[in-house]
Amino acid sequence: MSLLVIGGTGTLGRQIVLQALTKGYRVRCLVRNLRKANFLKEWGAELIYGDLILPETIPPCLKGITAIIDASTTRPNDLTAMKKIDWDGKLALVEAAKTADIKHFLFCSALNAEQFSVIPLMKMKKRIEIYLKKSDIPFTIFRLTGFYQALIQQYAIPILEGFPIWITDEQAAISYIDTQDIARFCIRSLQLSKTKNKIFILEGPKSWLSLDIIKLCEELAGQSANVNQIPIPILKLFTNIIGYFEWGQNISDRLRFFEILNIKNKFSKSRVDLYKIFKIDKNEILKLEDYFLEYFIRLLKRLKDINFEDIQKQKNLIL
Ligand SMILES: NC(=O)c1ccc[n+]([C@@H]2O[C@H](COP(=O)([O-])OP(=O)(O)OC[C@H]3O[C@@H](n4cnc5c(N)ncnc54)[C@H](OP(=O)(O)O)[C@@H]3O)[C@@H](O)[C@H]2O)c1
Numbered sequence: 215m216s217l218l219v220i221g222g223t224g225t226l227g228r229q230i231v232l233q234a235l236t237k238g239y240r241v242r243c244l245v246r247n248l249r250k251a252n253f254l255k256e257w258g259a260e261l262i263y264g265d266l267i268l269p270e271t272i273p274p275c276l277k278g279i280t281a282i283i284d285a286s287t288t289r290p291n292d293l294t295a296m297k298k299i300d301w302d303g304k305l306a307l308v309e310a311a312k313t314a315d316i317k318h319f320l321f322c323s324a325l326n327a328e329q330f331s332v333i334p335l336m337k338m339k340k341r342i343e344i345y346l347k348k349s350d351i352p353f354t355i356f357r358l359t360g361f362y363q364a365l366i367q368q369y370a371i372p373i374l375e376g377f378p379i380w381i382t383d384e385q386a387a388i389s390y391i392d393t394q395d396i397a398r399f400c401i402r403s404l405q406l407s408k409t410k411n412k413i414f415i416l417e418g419p420k421s422w423l424s425l426d427i428i429k430l431c432e433e434l435a436g437q438s439a440n441v442n443q444i445p446i447p448i449l450k451l452f453t454n455i456i457g458y459f460e461w462g463q464n465i466s467d468r469l470r471f472f473e474i475l476n477i478k479n480k481f482s483k484s485r486v487d488l489y490k491i492f493k494i495d496k497n498e499i500l501k502l503e504d505y506f507l508e509y510f511i512r513l514l515k516r517l518k519d520i521n522f523e524d525i526q527k528q529k530n531l532i533l
Pocket residue numbers: 220221222223224225226227244245246247250264265266267284285286287288289290299303322323324325358359360361364
């Protein structure tokens with residue numbers, strides 16, 4: 215089977231590429247910047263130029279391909295292009311896949327997108343799901359919760375650097391997940407035909423409140439966090455206004471994210487079913503505690519090494 219990954223340079227996409235190569239798949243990556251994507255080539259993937267904004271660049275990328283994993287989305291610094299990428303680009307991709315007689319199309323969607331049509335990206339995700347289902351291409355849709363990787367930026371780094379963290383006073387919790395585990399589900403899906411023409415919700419093993427994540431980071435960092443809490447009703451009232459400020463952007467995004475992820479989803483069958491279908495041992499799913507522990511150990515070791523290098527340099531200068 216030859217696989218085309220879109221979004222291979224992204225947080226999730228790179229894990230998919232790595233695991234697919236490890237499993238022996240021939241992997242081609244559609245990328246819009248060949249230089250930036252060079253690390254994927256070094257791993258063993260084939261790079262091909264393509265840009266979802268330029269639909270004519272898509273069909274040549276599909277030559278000789280049997281399956282597609284689409285883990286692409288608009289980058290936060292590119293939001294004006296969102297419609298062109300997450301809507302027009304995806305429609306062009308599905309059309310090209312139909313013409314190329316693709317045997318399996320995996321699409322990364324978002325949890326509860328169907329209930330948040332007021333948020334443009336969620337509306338596009340939902341509509342692409344529908345479009346893909348109607349296309350007659352065998353598909354698997356993964357509705358994803360938030361990634362562990364995003365929590366580093368959101369909590370770990372501000373705590374380490376002493377910056378304020380803005381949170382809501384929400385009591386509901388989010389089941390974040392590691393991208394390596396999502397990648398495992400994606401690759402396993404390619405091997406299991408019974409996952410075709412189905413939608414799966416992928417969540418992590420445990421639900422977390424913001425304050426619990428902060429507490430965990432404080433313990434691991436050995437530093438206290440500077441936490442500012444805003445009650446949700448007030449935040450909802452002011453979300454458009456505070457969105458104009460840098461700190462407010464952060465929290466108003468978080469409010470939307472929080473709202474999306476916390477709606478009780480109707481599709482969430484027992485997680486045990488999911489593990490059984492994908493033949494994945496649930497004990498192998500990475501816990502957030504272990505993810506953070508590994509991050510902090512690596513970081514503290516790096517800081518120690520830098521400190522050691524500085525001392526060596528100073529010694530060399532004195533000599
Ligand atoms: N992050 C989350 O917490 C979360 C939660 C739920 C669902 N999801 C979904 O999971 C998937 C992966 O998310 P992520 O956070 O890993 O994404 P990401 O890190 O932001 O990466 C986005 C990827 O899309 C590529 N891309 C953007 N515009 C493109 C274009 N015009 N043509 C071709 N490629 C383009 C980027 O390429 P460049 O490197 O060239 O920019 C990059 O490889 C997405 O579908 C996302 O909506 C994410």
